[in-house]
Structure formats: structure tokens, C-alpha cells
Amino acid sequence: MLDLFPNEKITLNLPDAVFEYYPNFFSKETADELFKKLLNETPWQQDEITVFGKTHLQPRLTALYGNEGKPYSYSNIIMHPHYWNPLLTYIKEKVEETCNHSFTTVLLNNYRNEKDSNGWHADNEKELGRDPIIASVSLGEERVFQLKHNTNKEAKQSLILKHGSLLIMKKGSQIYYKHQIPKATKQKKERINLTFRTIL
Incomplete structure (x- = not known):
């Protein structure tokens, strides 16, 4: 795990890709307010997902916002976006x-x-x-985020995504790496993650 200092951009020491982490992108006060508003005002949904021929509910709630009604699809799920609101536009x-x-x-x-x-x-x-460039904002409970290279078994990283943090996955990140948020062994409260993408 990385032991991170406040107010600092951390560039992960991983080959073939660029990962930048800002542990205190939002102040605690701002992050607290954003978390509370998003938790209560977002039209959360829970979609079904099919893995290895078996269908079950996704192990999290989701919502999509975006431009011009362009859908986003992953894991055979097609999501249609809500229009941007002032809170998400600010973020x-x-x-x-x-x-x-x-x-x-x-x-x-x-x-x-x-x-x-x-x-x-x-x-x-x-x-x-x-x-693509992917930007991920974390709010609420801290969770472990794991990265691993597709072919280089030595290239892997775990870090704790802090309340109010920003992780930017840049060049090479989606070509050479996979990432996950695993289940936790200890009790966890709610966490909201906002993952920004550009649909071409």
C-alpha cells in the first residue's frame, strides 16, 4: 500500500502507462457535502449482469450522466444518460x-x-x-484499488482511494492494465465513485 502525504500529486511507478493520484483533490468539507448530496439526490439503479452464463444483480448501484444522450455500454449493459446537473457539472x-x-x-x-x-x-x-483517459473521484468510505499489468506480473499496485481523492488513468492505462475494487473483509460504509470518460 502507498503511504501518501496530503496536498501532493503521486505518480505511480508503473511501466507502460501513466497513473496520477491526488489524495486531497477536494477538501474534507467539500467532499462531505458532495457525498451527502450525491447519495441522496442521484437516481441510483441496479442492473443485471451476466458472467460466465449466469445472470445476477451487479454488486453496486449505478447512474449515468452525459452529453447528447449518448449511451454507454459495458458487460452487455447499455446505460442511457441523465442530463448533467449543476452539482456534477461543478465536479x-x-x-x-x-x-x-x-x-x-x-x-x-x-x-x-x-x-x-x-x-x-x-x-x-x-x-x-x-x-482513453479516465478520471475517477472517490467520496465516502475508503476502499482498496488494485492495478495489475496484463503481461508483466511484477507490475502491480494497491492503494487506498481516500475521501475526496482523484485518480487519473492516462496513456496506456486501459491497454496494458486491469483494475478492480475487491470485496473487503472488514465492515465498510458507503462509498461513491465518479468515473469520467469521453465517448467519441
Whole structure:
């Protein structure tokens, strides 16, 4: 695990890709307010997902917001976006300023407890292009985030995504790596993750 200092950009020491982590992107006061509003005002849904021929409910709640009604699909789920609201527009503009990149959509995930998770995957859907930039804001309960290289077994990393943090996955990140939020062994409260993407 990385032991991180406040107010610092951390560039992960991993080959073939660029990962930048801002542990205190939002102040605690701002992060607290954003978490409370998003938790209570987001139209959360729980979709079915089919894995290895078996269908079950996703182990988290989701919501999609984006431009021009462009859908986003993953794991045979097609989501249609809600229109941007002032709160999400505020977060998006802050993220875009740091990333120097424009995003068209955000997928919100609500991890309700330690049993909710997101398995190994890359954000490599065709509508994102070959080498997308992904920006991820974490609010609420801290959770472990894991990265592993597709072919280099030595290239892997675990870090704790803190309340109010920003993780930017840049060049090579979705080509050479997979990432996950595993189930936790200890009791966890709710966590909201906002993952910003650009649909081409």
C-alpha cells in the first residue's frame, strides 16, 4: 500500500502507462457535502449482469450522466444518460481543469458496503477509443484499488482511494492494465465513485 502525504500529486511507478493520484483533490468539507448530496439526490439503479452464463444483480448501484444522450455500454449493459446537473457539472469542470481534458460522461457507482465490488476489468469499450483517459473521484468510505499489468506480473499496485481523492488513468492505462475494487473483509460504509470518460 502507498503511504501518501496530503496536498501532493503521486505518480505511480508503473511501466507502460501513466497513473496520477491526488489524495486531497477536494477538501474534507467539500467532499462531505458532495457525498451527502450525491447519495441522496442521484437516481441510483441496479442492473443485471451476466458472467460466465449466469445472470445476477451487479454488486453496486449505478447512474449515468452525459452529453447528447449518448449511451454507454459495458458487460452487455447499455446505460442511457441523465442530463448533467449543476452539482456534477461543478465536479466535472474541476476534474477537467486538472486533467486538461474534456469529458462527455460520468458513471457513478455506489458501493453500499464491504460486499459491493467491481471485478478485474479495463475501461476499453470501443466507444471510448483505443487509449482513453479516465478520471475517477472517490467520496465516502475508503476502499482498496488494485492495478495489475496484463503481461508483466511484477507490475502491480494497491492503494487506498481516500475521501475526496482523484485518480487519473492516462496513456496506456486501459491497454496494458486491469483494475478492480475487491470485496473487503472488514465492515465498510458507503462509498461513491465518479468515473469520467469521453465517448467519441
